[in-house]
Structures are given as structure tokens and as C-alpha cells.
Amino acid sequence: MEEAPMLFIPGPTYVPEEVARAQARPMIGHRSREFTALFERLIPRLQAIFRTRGRVFFVAASGTGLWEAAIRNLVRRKVLCLINGAFGERWHQVALANGKEAVALSVAWGQAIRPEQVVEALSAHPDAEAITVVHNETSTGVMNPLAEIATAVRQAFPDVLILVDAVSSLGGAPLETDAWGLDFVLTSSQKCLALPPGLAFCAVSERAMEKAKEVPHRGYYFDLLTMARYADRGETPATPAISLLFAADRQFDHILKEGLEARWERHRRMAERVQAWASERFALFAEDGHRSWTLTCVSNTRGIDISALNEFLRRRGKVISSGYGPLKGKTFRIAHMGEIQLHHIEALLTDIDEWLAAK
Amino acid sequence: MEEAPMLFIPGPTYVPEEVARAQARPMIGHRSREFTALFERLIPRLQAIFRTRGRVFFVAASGTGLWEAAIRNLVRRKVLCLINGAFGERWHQVALANGKEAVALSVAWGQAIRPEQVVEALSAHPDAEAITVVHNETSTGVMNPLAEIATAVRQAFPDVLILVDAVSSLGGAPLETDAWGLDFVLTSSQKCLALPPGLAFCAVSERAMEKAKEVPHRGYYFDLLTMARYADRGETPATPAISLLFAADRQFDHILKEGLEARWERHRRMAERVQAWASERFALFAEDGHRSWTLTCVSNTRGIDISALNEFLRRRGKVISSGYGPLKGKTFRIAHMGEIQLHHIEALLTDIDEWLAAK
Missing domain, CATH: 3.40.640.10 (Type I PLP-dependent aspartate aminotransferase-like (Major domain))
Known part of the structure; x- marks a missing residue:
């Protein structure tokens, strides 16, 4: 397996x-x-x-x-x-x-x-x-x-x-x-x-x-x-x-x-980091002021092949989500949820940047 | 715990x-x-x-x-x-x-x-x-x-x-x-x-x-x-x-x-053993010819204190069930179900016999 x-x-x-x-x-x-x-x-x-x-x-x-x-x-x-x-x-x-x-x-x-x-x-x-x-x-x-x-x-x-x-x-x-x-x-x-x-x-x-x-x-x-x-x-x-x-x-x-407030704050910080990363490279699907603390939906403004990205990430032992239903191909989603920590997010974003740079 | x-x-x-x-x-x-x-x-x-x-x-x-x-x-x-x-x-x-x-x-x-x-x-x-x-x-x-x-x-x-x-x-x-x-x-x-x-x-x-x-x-x-x-x-x-x-x-x-038929047969043999044991000491609640292969409901014809029996069994690391709903006190139930083997049943019945003998 x-x-x-x-x-x-x-x-x-x-x-x-x-x-x-x-x-x-x-x-x-x-x-x-x-x-x-x-x-x-x-x-x-x-x-x-x-x-x-x-x-x-x-x-x-x-x-x-x-x-x-x-x-x-x-x-x-x-x-x-x-x-x-x-x-x-x-x-x-x-x-x-x-x-x-x-x-x-x-x-x-x-x-x-x-x-x-x-x-x-x-x-x-x-x-x-x-x-x-x-x-x-x-x-x-x-x-x-x-x-x-x-x-x-x-x-x-x-x-x-x-x-x-x-x-x-x-x-x-x-x-x-x-x-x-x-x-x-x-x-x-x-x-x-x-x-x-x-x-x-x-x-x-x-x-x-x-x-x-x-x-x-x-x-x-x-x-x-x-x-x-x-x-x-x-x-x-x-x-x-x-x-x-x-x-x-x-x-x-x-x-x-951990404390419920601290847990919320950890999620907020991860969201902030992923949103900043995505804004520079793509765009954010959700309107400003109402963006989720637990997952970020990225508009695929560069028309990347999300399946190919995920195949690359899998080889690094990671997986993200493609867009949901009608948004498949048009968006991809990075969840920063549960026990995920900021350093996991940093490692993921580094991997995605490496893939984007090689394209 | x-x-x-x-x-x-x-x-x-x-x-x-x-x-x-x-x-x-x-x-x-x-x-x-x-x-x-x-x-x-x-x-x-x-x-x-x-x-x-x-x-x-x-x-x-x-x-x-x-x-x-x-x-x-x-x-x-x-x-x-x-x-x-x-x-x-x-x-x-x-x-x-x-x-x-x-x-x-x-x-x-x-x-x-x-x-x-x-x-x-x-x-x-x-x-x-x-x-x-x-x-x-x-x-x-x-x-x-x-x-x-x-x-x-x-x-x-x-x-x-x-x-x-x-x-x-x-x-x-x-x-x-x-x-x-x-x-x-x-x-x-x-x-x-x-x-x-x-x-x-x-x-x-x-x-x-x-x-x-x-x-x-x-x-x-x-x-x-x-x-x-x-x-x-x-x-x-x-x-x-x-x-x-x-x-x-x-x-x-x-x-x-294990094989489904072999599994059924193991359950049948356990049922037969528990029924024989219970018939000698108590009586069986279910009518003859329609007794379950997976659990035996014993009529409490001796009026034993089922909670006391279960407390004794717990000290031996085992637990059985009391009667269900209106049958509480009037029956107790021994399940012989799943991965339970005949030797587990033998050990349980030996423990219950020891408790009965000491009464």
C-alpha cells in the first residue's frame, strides 16, 4: 500500500x-x-x-x-x-x-x-x-x-x-x-x-x-x-x-x-500566511473581509494543472484539494485545519513554489 | 482507569x-x-x-x-x-x-x-x-x-x-x-x-x-x-x-x-456448550429448537444475585450481561459471539461454577 x-x-x-x-x-x-x-x-x-x-x-x-x-x-x-x-x-x-x-x-x-x-x-x-x-x-x-x-x-x-x-x-x-x-x-x-x-x-x-x-x-x-x-x-x-x-x-x-483561543489564533495566523502567499501568486476566491480561518480557496489565475501539482506534492508526501464541484480546475484549496502547524504550511508553500518555478 | x-x-x-x-x-x-x-x-x-x-x-x-x-x-x-x-x-x-x-x-x-x-x-x-x-x-x-x-x-x-x-x-x-x-x-x-x-x-x-x-x-x-x-x-x-x-x-x-461456515460452526458449538451447562444448573429462557447460536439467555431459576456474580467475574477480568429490560433479575445472558473461542467459554463457566459453589 x-x-x-x-x-x-x-x-x-x-x-x-x-x-x-x-x-x-x-x-x-x-x-x-x-x-x-x-x-x-x-x-x-x-x-x-x-x-x-x-x-x-x-x-x-x-x-x-x-x-x-x-x-x-x-x-x-x-x-x-x-x-x-x-x-x-x-x-x-x-x-x-x-x-x-x-x-x-x-x-x-x-x-x-x-x-x-x-x-x-x-x-x-x-x-x-x-x-x-x-x-x-x-x-x-x-x-x-x-x-x-x-x-x-x-x-x-x-x-x-x-x-x-x-x-x-x-x-x-x-x-x-x-x-x-x-x-x-x-x-x-x-x-x-x-x-x-x-x-x-x-x-x-x-x-x-x-x-x-x-x-x-x-x-x-x-x-x-x-x-x-x-x-x-x-x-x-x-x-x-x-x-x-x-x-x-x-x-x-x-x-x-492548547486553549481554544490559542487554537483559533493559530488557525488565523496560518490563514494569513496562506492568503498572503496566494495573493502574490494567484488571487483569492473569497471576498475580502470574509475569508476563512481554516482553509484558503485560491483562484487558479495562472491556469496551472492542479492534478499535476498534486502528483508532485504526493511525491513529497503531501496533498491539497482541487476546487469543489463547479470550481474544479478554476480553484484549488489549501486547508490549514486541525493539528496543522505554521511550519507544515511553510514546507507546503515552499514545495508549491518549487513546482511553480520549474514550470 | x-x-x-x-x-x-x-x-x-x-x-x-x-x-x-x-x-x-x-x-x-x-x-x-x-x-x-x-x-x-x-x-x-x-x-x-x-x-x-x-x-x-x-x-x-x-x-x-x-x-x-x-x-x-x-x-x-x-x-x-x-x-x-x-x-x-x-x-x-x-x-x-x-x-x-x-x-x-x-x-x-x-x-x-x-x-x-x-x-x-x-x-x-x-x-x-x-x-x-x-x-x-x-x-x-x-x-x-x-x-x-x-x-x-x-x-x-x-x-x-x-x-x-x-x-x-x-x-x-x-x-x-x-x-x-x-x-x-x-x-x-x-x-x-x-x-x-x-x-x-x-x-x-x-x-x-x-x-x-x-x-x-x-x-x-x-x-x-x-x-x-x-x-x-x-x-x-x-x-x-x-x-x-x-x-x-x-x-x-x-x-x-476462518471461513464463514467454520465461523458459524464455532458459534454453534459454543452455544451447545453454554446451553448444556445452563440446562444442568438453571433453565433456558428461549424455547427448544429456536435457541440462538450467538448468545444464551439463562432463566435465573436459582434466584442468584446477578450483580454480585458480575462483580466476582469482573475481578477475574470477565463480564456477562444481566437480563434485558423486563427480564432484568429474571435472566442473565452469556454472549458467545465474534472472536470468543470455546476455551474462553470454558474458563468463564469454570469461574461461574466456582462462584455458585461458594454460595
Whole structure:
């Protein structure tokens, strides 16, 4: 088998060896004292990472599963989906696939969504019960102004729930569940948290838990009320992904030891470095002022062969991402996410410069 | 931390060290050549384990998630749920929670469901589109006569889909997806396959895939048609649980090297041994002729303190299960599942005998 390259892709991200090895701990039962002890170690640290004193849950699934959870639990009839990239679009599709009336507020890819646009869209759809918003659009490198959007919505439409995809931001950029008044924030293990994929995490406000009680046909696997009932005794409804939780147990310690603010700042500095590098050589796809802290989407203004670049990088034990969907060939993406450090980024950029110079 | 005991519980089961260690392999991207190679190694071996030439899928979830998949994809309006234990009951709940009309055929716990009972129930509900049946009821130690039920249903009601929970049987007892004409068979990683929890697997017949096309609001995360579209290019719709798949890659080799028939036979011999032991000292909860090959449910005819027994066993580095739900105190359960060997069982029974003798 080929040696796995160092990942500069927007997830799965590099998993530190000691975290990966934690998965190999001897298996335990999920209705055991060992499991409940693990559960009780995980919850407060998850709350710290989500910046909430409210409910947090984990489930064996990808973040996509929790998109479905948000829709099935918290939307009875109608939702407004904010779209400025592929992931916002897919969440909208998930809402439709679950039989909800899902109206879209679409903004050009590469642009951020403005609070006033959201308020305007809600004014046109005053019966929307919730909005979905992707904090950090992995397809475009735009980080939406979530705090400002949330403030505007809570002021103008205080009953509308704010459902947030923080898949590629939580742990890598500021996000304050309680202080910003967010109702449902979901993330995946394999992005800024630098865990193996297969776990999804969410924070849920008290009013969202109340809302779920009014929504019929929430299903079972992602039913928040069932999760809460089991959580109250330190368990999960279904068998959880225990070996992945062993890894989380190890990694959450590391994250909180680094410090959440320090972790955000490390991501910001990496973003600044990659943006400066890319501005000099190419151009940045995301609009100024709304660029992601966790990945940079570079416009391929020089028309380079991105596959050839990646083949070269692979020989150096590294890999970056090509553009997403319609942006394939037109952009490439460098993720600076999770446990990636500035020196990894420097080494990557040096390699790319060497390839560019040889062309 | 307390040392993890050897698990004689019906999942999660003991994971061999080399399988557990496989999880620690360096992370790879899920849209990469490495992943597609892994995908293409996994699928034919999954087909071999399910005994099918049809579609097989894996998803980051527990088996519970695939209960929901079966209902949301394959039942438009009405389903008949066969119930003779806690898991049959829960699958029925899942069907109701997803807004379907779910009628129940209930049989006393400890009894098996007869083919003629199923035919009779379907005669009373000729508009049922599918039946759900739990092959091996982990709560009671009953293994339902699945082949006979399937034959009877396909003869009398050829259009009814047969949806099977093989969570605690697949890999430990005979199950022939194609030969028995089963339409949807689901299992979990952490039972007879002896993998860490967090992965669920299913086999889907061609006519079930066709049926899914007629069912609206299938959702997204568990949508079989979306899974099939991605599978055709060696990928999954959402990020899969890659480290768990590394473990499956290792363990499927081991399972097929042991040989599926040999594996079934090892489980049968362990069941025979535990049943003989339990019959002499207690009684068996499951009716004769329908006892599980993968776990034995023992009636607590001596009124022993099961918690005290388990505390004693823990000091010997072992743990068994108490009775499930309403059977707590009245039964205890010994799982002989996955990588457990006859010599492990002998050592366990010797320990229990020592405890019984000292009372």
C-alpha cells in the first residue's frame, strides 16, 4: 500500500499518532460503568469547545447526519436555507428530501451572506421557523459573519431558530454558541478537531429542545429528545462509536490544553500566511473581509494543472484539494485545519513554489 | 482507569488487538485513490459475508440507523413488524416514529415467530408492503426461523419485502441473503463481526432498490439511492468512518480466512456448550429448537444475585450481561459471539461454577 500523504485537505485532517493509537484501547460495553465514566468526561469538554452551558450530544454519524437531525427535529413545516456554496446547497437538499418546505436565500459563491439579506428574506417568509447557515463554506473559503447574522435575526425575528453548520470551523475559528444565541450547532470529528471521521457533535439550545417536542415524525436515530433521555443517565440510545470516543477523550484534553483561543489564533495566523502567499501568486476566491480561518480557496489565475501539482506534492508526501464541484480546475484549496502547524504550511508553500518555478 | 474486562456481552464484543491497532493507520482523504482502493477491497468481502451478489453498503452509524434506513426507503405507507423481544419492539417504534402505519405481530418473549403466524398476519393486512423481522433476538436468546419465514412470505405474498435485522447473527449463524430471498439485511460492526462499534452494513435486493424509487421523503443520510450513486464510483455520500474501515479491512480478511461456515460452526458449538451447562444448573429462557447460536439467555431459576456474580467475574477480568429490560433479575445472558473461542467459554463457566459453589 502507498504511504498516506500529509493532508492539507478540508477533512479528514491529520490525526496525531497518540490520538489515533487511543482507538486501540480494549473495547468496553456501552451499558457499563466504564462507558458512563467516559461519557461524563466527554460532555463538559464538548461544552467548553462549543462554548455552551446547554445540551451537547455526540452520535455515530458524519456531520451530514446532523443536518438531517436539525431539519427533522426543529422544522415542523418551513425553513429558510442560506446558500453561498456547495454545503449550504446540500443542506437545502436535505431539508427538501425530508419533506419540508425549504426556501433558499442564494448568494454568489465566493461572497458572504449579509445579515440584512437574511432579515429581508425572513420578512418575505415570516412563516419560516428556522434558518440554516453554514458558518464556513469549505467549497469557497468564505466564512459567513455568523455572529452578525445571528444578532440581526434574533432582533428582528426572535422566534426563528438559528441552525448552524460549524463542520469546518468549530475548534478553528471563534464560535460562541451561547453568547451568539445559536440554537443548533453541529460539527464533525474529522475537521478542526483533528479526530478520525465517524463522529458528529452538536449543541442544542433549551428553546430548540422545547421546539422538538412539537415536531412530529422526528424519527429515532437522530431524535434529540431520545438522546436527551439517555444522556441524563450517561448513555446513548444506540451503541456509540466507542473507539472513536477513546480518541476524542485523548484529543479533547489536548485541544483544551492548547486553549481554544490559542487554537483559533493559530488557525488565523496560518490563514494569513496562506492568503498572503496566494495573493502574490494567484488571487483569492473569497471576498475580502470574509475569508476563512481554516482553509484558503485560491483562484487558479495562472491556469496551472492542479492534478499535476498534486502528483508532485504526493511525491513529497503531501496533498491539497482541487476546487469543489463547479470550481474544479478554476480553484484549488489549501486547508490549514486541525493539528496543522505554521511550519507544515511553510514546507507546503515552499514545495508549491518549487513546482511553480520549474514550470 | 480500571482495566477493561473480557466481554461476554452481546456487543460490543472483544476486538482482536491487531484489528484494534489497524484503526491507528495514518488518515486518508475520502475522495482519494487510497480510499477508493479500500472501498473496492471491502465490497466483495461484505458481499461474501452477506452471501449476496447484490448491493451492499456501509455507513457511519449503529444498526439502529439502518432500521431507520429500511423504514424510510422501503415502506411507503404500511409495514408489519414481527415482535418477540425488545429489539423487534424497538424497530416497530422506529417505524412509528417515522410516520408509517406499523402493525405488530407480537409473540411471547422467549417464543419464536412461526411462518404460519406471519402469513396469517399478512392475510389480515394485505396492504402491508414489507415485514420487519429480527433474526436473533438479543433480549431473549431466540433465533427466529428466518429461512422458513422468508419462504412462506415469498410464496403467499410475493410482493411483500422482507426486511431483516441480523445485528446479532450475521457472521455467527447461517444467513443467506440471496438464497433465502431477503430484501434488506442489516447488521452492526460490533457483534459477530468483532469490530469496534460505529459502522453499520446492509445488503439490499434489486427489487428493494426499485421500491425505494417510489418512496418519497427518504431523507438523505440513509438514502439508498444516493448511496448507490456514490458507490458506483467507489465512494460514499458523506465522509465515512475511515479508521473503522481500516479495522474492517483487516477483520474481513480474518473472517473469510476462518471461513464463514467454520465461523458459524464455532458459534454453534459454543452455544451447545453454554446451553448444556445452563440446562444442568438453571433453565433456558428461549424455547427448544429456536435457541440462538450467538448468545444464551439463562432463566435465573436459582434466584442468584446477578450483580454480585458480575462483580466476582469482573475481578477475574470477565463480564456477562444481566437480563434485558423486563427480564432484568429474571435472566442473565452469556454472549458467545465474534472472536470468543470455546476455551474462553470454558474458563468463564469454570469461574461461574466456582462462584455458585461458594454460595
